[in-house]
Amino acid sequence: MRKRGAFITLEGIEGAGKSTCMALAARLLRDAGRELVESREPGGTPLGEALRELLLGHRHDGMAVDTELLLMFAARAEHLHRKILPDLRQGRWVLCDRFTDATYAYQGGGRGVEESRIAVLEKWVQGDLKPDLTLLLDLPPEVGLERAGKRSKPDRFEKERVSFFERVRRVYLQRAADEPRRFRVIDAARPLEEVERQVAEVVQEFLAAWS
Numbered sequence: 516m517r518k519r520g521a522f523i524t525l526e527g528i529e530g531a532g533k534s535t536c537m538a539l540a541a542r543l544l545r546d547a548g549r550e551l552v553e554s555r556e557p558g559g560t561p562l563g564e565a566l567r568e569l570l571l572g573h574r575h576d577g578m579a580v581d582t583e584l585l586l587m588f589a590a591r592a593e594h595l596h597r598k599i600l601p602d603l604r605q606g607r608w609v610l611c612d613r614f615t616d617a618t619y620a621y622q623g624g625g626r627g628v629e630e631s632r633i634a635v636l637e638k639w640v641q642g643d644l645k646p647d648l649t650l651l652l653d654l655p656p657e658v659g660l661e662r663a664g665k666r667s668k669p670d671r672f673e674k675e676r677v678s679f680f681e682r683v684r685r686v687y688l689q690r691a692a693d694e695p696r697r698f699r700v701i702d703a704a705r706p707l708e709e710v711e712r713q714v715a716e717v718v719q720e721f722l723a724a725w726s
């Protein structure tokens with residue numbers, strides 16, 4: 516039987532440089548001969564992308580926190596069953612821009628949902644599946660928001676205050692400390708070449724350990 520592919524996720528607050536690092540990680544993995552699927556959350560499937568629009572757009576400003584949480588997991592269930600799990604089973608590697616750590620950080624830390632409630636949904640939707648590697652691009656929220664603000668009109672999350680992102684960051688760092696084998700924390704406040712060097716090192720180290 517073909518070995519299942521590896522599941523790698525990227526996390527971080529807005530403006531941490533996720534897109535650049537995703538592109539770099541994808542190139543390194545493909546160069547190493549891995550068959551790779553790139554995806555994102557919320558999103559990754561037609562229904563997931565439709566839910567993303569509802570979640571990030573401003574048509575439903577003031578959406579109840581439980582609605583937001585359940586829509587994140589609805590998009591995730593679709594993504595897992597229609598894409599991530601079939602791909603991993605076929606031996607393909609999946610590189611995903613955000614996953615459940617984002618729910619703990621944003622809905623848990625940011626919005627104040629109890630961790631135990633998120634854990635129930637995580638177990639229901641994912642069973643025991645977790646990413647094999649998570650790169651956390653860490654930087655102070657003021658720096659990230661300043662960078663993100665220069666790009667485009669803020670979405671429903673980007674318009675939150677710095678204190679919201681401080682709580683998000685705290686939860687991400689706590690999770691990284693709790694699961695040091697899965698997480699690699701990248702100092703994303705450093706100049707871009709340095710951040711890319713750190714990402715490349717982590718990816719190469721993971722490739723060597725997996726094969």
Ligand code: TMP
Pocket residue numbers: 529555556557571587612613614615617618619621622672673
């Ligand atoms: P981004 O991936 O383009 O940064 O935007 C996705 C936004 O959705 C980001 O602000 C984080 C947020 N989000 C959550 O609040 N919970 C989640 O579970 C996920 C996957 C994303």
